[in-house]
Amino acid sequence: MKLKYKLPIYNLIILIIGFVLLWVMSFSRIQAYVIEIEHKKAIASIHIQSKEIETLLLSGKHQLIEMSKQDYIQSMDWQRVKPKVEKRLIDSVFQKIGLVYPDKTYFITGTDELGDLSDRKYIDEALATGNVVVSPPLFSRSDNMYQVVIAVPIVEAEESIGILIGAILVEEIQQLVYNLKIDGNGDAFLCSTAGEVYIRSEKIEAEELCQLLTKRELINKDGGYLHYSDSEGNNKIAFFASLEEVGWGIVISIDSIHLYKPIIELFTKAAIAFAVVLLMLVISMAMGIGRFLKQVQKLIQDMKKVEDGNYILQVEVENNDEVGEIGVQFNKTVEAICIRDEELQSLNEELAASTEEIINTNQKLMWAHEEIVNNLQKQKLINQLGENLYTVTDFQNLMEMILVHTQEMVQADRSALFLHYKEERAFKVKSYLNYTDDEVAMMNFKSNEGTFKWMIENKTELFIPDVYDDERYIARFPEDEKYKMLLQLPICNEENDIIGVISYRAVNINLGYIPFLKQLSKMISIALHNSQLLNQIEETYFEVIVSLVKGMELKDSYIKGHSERVMNYSLMIGKKIGLSHEKMNILRYGSILHDIGKMGIPDEILLKKENLTNEEFKLIQEHPQIGEKLLMGLKFLRESLSIIRNHHERFDGTGYPDGLIGKDIPQLTRIVTIADAFDAMTTIRSYRGAMKTSDALEELRRNSGTQFDSDLVDLFIKAMENKKNRTFK
Numbered sequence: 001m002k003l004k005y006k007l008p009i010y011n012l013i014i015l016i017i018g019f020v021l022l023w024v025m026s027f028s029r030i031q032a033y034v035i036e037i038e039h040k041k042a043i044a045s046i047h048i049q050s051k052e053i054e055t056l057l058l059s060g061k062h063q064l065i066e067m068s069k070q071d072y073i074q075s076m077d078w079q080r081v082k083p084k085v086e087k088r089l090i091d092s093v094f095q096k097i098g099l100v101y102p103d104k105t106y107f108i109t110g111t112d113e114l115g116d117l118s119d120r121k122y123i124d125e126a127l128a129t130g131n132v133v134v135s136p137p138l139f140s141r142s143d144n145m146y147q148v149v150i151a152v153p154i155v156e157a158e159e160s161i162g163i164l165i166g167a168i169l170v171e172e173i174q175q176l177v178y179n180l181k182i183d184g185n186g187d188a189f190l191c192s193t194a195g196e197v198y199i200r201s202e203k204i205e206a207e208e209l210c211q212l213l214t215k216r217e218l219i220n221k222d223g224g225y226l227h228y229s230d231s232e233g234n235n236k237i238a239f240f241a242s243l244e245e246v247g248w249g250i251v252i253s254i255d256s257i258h259l260y261k262p263i264i265e266l267f268t269k270a271a272i273a274f275a276v277v278l279l280m281l282v283i284s285m286a287m288g289i290g291r292f293l294k295q296v297q298k299l300i301q302d303m304k305k306v307e308d309g310n311y312i313l314q315v316e317v318e319n320n321d322e323v324g325e326i327g328v329q330f331n332k333t334v335e336a337i338c339i340r341d342e343e344l345q346s347l348n349e350e351l352a353a354s355t356e357e358i359i360n361t362n363q364k365l366m367w368a369h370e371e372i373v374n375n376l377q378k379q380k381l382i383n384q385l386g387e388n389l390y391t392v393t394d395f396q397n398l399m400e401m402i403l404v405h406t407q408e409m410v411q412a413d414r415s416a417l418f419l420h421y422k423e424e425r426a427f428k429v430k431s432y433l434n435y436t437d438d439e440v441a442m443m444n445f446k447s448n449e450g451t452f453k454w455m456i457e458n459k460t461e462l463f464i465p466d467v468y469d470d471e472r473y474i475a476r477f478p479e480d481e482k483y484k485m486l487l488q489l490p491i492c493n494e495e496n497d498i499i500g501v502i503s504y505r506a507v508n509i510n511l512g513y514i515p516f517l518k519q520l521s522k523m524i525s526i527a528l529h530n531s532q533l534l535n536q537i538e539e540t541y542f543e544v545i546v547s548l549v550k551g552m553e554l555k556d557s558y559i560k561g562h563s564e565r566v567m568n569y570s571l572m573i574g575k576k577i578g579l580s581h582e583k584m585n586i587l588r589y590g591s592i593l594h595d596i597g598k599m600g601i602p603d604e605i606l607l608k609k610e611n612l613t614n615e616e617f618k619l620i621q622e623h624p625q626i627g628e629k630l631l632m633g634l635k636f637l638r639e640s641l642s643i644i645r646n647h648h649e650r651f652d653g654t655g656y657p658d659g660l661i662g663k664d665i666p667q668l669t670r671i672v673t674i675a676d677a678f679d680a681m682t683t684i685r686s687y688r689g690a691m692k693t694s695d696a697l698e699e700l701r702r703n704s705g706t707q708f709d710s711d712l713v714d715l716f717i718k719a720m721e722n723k724k725n726r727t728f729k
Contacts, residue, residue, distance in 0.1 A: 042225065047223060060092070060094060063092055074154055095169050097166045105117075121135075122151050132150065237254055414504070416431070427445045439477055442477050464486040489502045570675040571588060587640075646666065
């Protein structure tokens with residue numbers, strides 16, 4: 001580089017360094033001042049905004065305190081309190097207001113049922129201290145949502161006689177928390193002074209931040225701030241203050257870049273000023289040496305033209321000096337570039353055509369692959385469900401399994417399985433999901449009406465996007481209009497006659513599974529047919545065995561009808577304790593067959609009217625094991641074998657044949673034990689007369705806990721007394 005160029009450049013560098021040093025030294029002081037101002041503004045802002053939450057809670061406290069002093073509240077009579085409290089709810093911050101008694105039971109608006117708050121710590125604290133208590137956000141089981149509860153003791157004669165509670169929806173506090181911003185930026189959360197997070201935005205790492213804030217800082221009423229970095233390494237500042245009324249802390253986390261925006265703007269303005277000054281210096285120096293660099297400038301301009309694609313340009317060489325030599329060499333270089341450019345353009349055109357073709361082919365392959373994967377996944381689900389269909393033998397369980405799995409596939413909200421009864425020319429609901437019993441009772445259809453008529457005529461699936469605009473749809477009861485989509489799939493037998501229909505209702509149905517569900521409907525048809533056949537076979541076996549039992553009872557007039565009565569008593573108890581359909585079937589089989597083993601006892605012993613010898617009595621006691629062996633080969637009775645074997649066990653363990661004690665005796669067996677004993681006492685036997693029902697019930701009660709399960713005895717006695725009252729009426 002020539003000296004005439006070096007001197008101005010060196011001067012320019014020295015000037016830039018001096019300006020930068022001066023700028024940095026003065027700016028550090030300005031920066032510290034501006035940062036402190038922004039911190040104070042942010043803390044003041046969070047105090048002002050958090051007052052809305054305190055105001056909400058204070059309003060609730062004052063309202064409850066004022067109400068707790070009223071006579072109708074201090075009467076602790078909910079029937080008197082309820083209408084007045086409901087009026088006060090209209091203009092209050094509360095969703096519900098309730099009355100808690102000293103035993104921690106409570107009534108609350110919206111329901112007439114007596115609830116229990118013995119597991120709520122804020123109730124214990126309010127009763128123990130007599131102070132107003134605000135709970136953290138708690139999940140309400142009855143309302144299925146989070147609430148903050150304010151508990152105000154009801155004081156009469158300086159003694160707490162109960163608690164008045166008000167429930168504020170967390171959604172209201174949550175919205176106030178989410179609205180907390182600093183100049184429109186930041187994410188807020190609510191926590192306890194111990195660091196437990198109550199309400200937060202998903203965008204903020206609240207738990208980690210709480211660990212950084214000490215308890216002293218959270219309860220600082222003047223507020224404070226803390227610099228930290230999140231899990232992604234972003235620099236942030238957390239500003240916090242306390243809600244003194246409830247002992248909560250509120251925190252707003254904001255990116256440093258948003259808070260320090262004025263500083264950045266100051267930096268920007270200073271940089272612009274520096275750039276302007278520097279530009280002016282450059283222009284001045286350029287003008288000073290411009291007259292020496294005209295040829296160089298022209299050469300540079302021509303180079304730019306070549307850079308823009310003008311490869312036929314030739315620079316005019318005016319002087320035979322260093323610049324002239326550069327111009328000559330430049331012209332030679334441009335000629336070589338021009339030749340290479342023509343070759344590259346030709347190659348680029350060929351490459352572009354090939355690339356476009358490859359991209360199109362690749363896109364088609366990706367679409368095809370996605371479709372294949374989706375179809376394989378759907379087919380896999382259908383195959384798995386199809387395999388499960390053949391493993392379920394219980395007809396009702398089979399239909400429930402069909403609805404559970406297929407409703408999830410099509411993303412339906414409601415579903416029902418109808419069976420076609422040809423003789424009655426009707427479709428009736430046999431299984432359903434997400435309908436009420438009252439709705440199902442109105443959902444039977446004639447074969448010649450509505451969508452079912454269309455299904456019989458067309459024998460294919462029916463999809464209606466909006467049932468309320470389709471004349472084929474018949475509404476049996478007022479419906480939620482959001483379930484406007486309807487999908488119905490036919491279940492056909494081998495003769496292609498419709499034997500059933502699966503119906504789905506939804507806000508938005510996934511139609512992608514229809515081809516697979518049509519395939520599945522064939523499997524469902526076979527499974528339903530097989531299940532019905534199996535049920536018929538099992539029922540035939542059962543009827544034959546029951547006939548044998550009845551035939552055995554005919555030999556002894558004293559026990560005629562005994563097994564059937566034991567079954568009826570047993571099913572009455574089973575219904576009382578809410579047994580499932582499957583367990584009720586097990587109880588039905590086991591109870592009526594409990595004495596089947598007596599078929600293996602010789603008639604001369606079984607019908608003997610004189611006292612039995614010890615050997616004969618021991619032989620009689622073997623009938624439970626004999627009954628178990630007789631029926632062991634029948635698979636559908638296996639669950640009932642424990643009833644047949646152990647129906648002579650006693651609750652205290654002195655029964656036979658296994659000496660089982662208490663709850664070791666299966667529940668269904670304990671039921672049959674009570675029913676068997678009751679029927680034996682209330683019927684005539686060869687060795688005694690029949691007891692009165694009241695005497696037999698008293699005998700059960702007397703042996704409760706020794707021979708019988710006391711809980712089941714109580715249920716049986718109540719059921720018999722209710723039955724007697726209904727008969728009397």
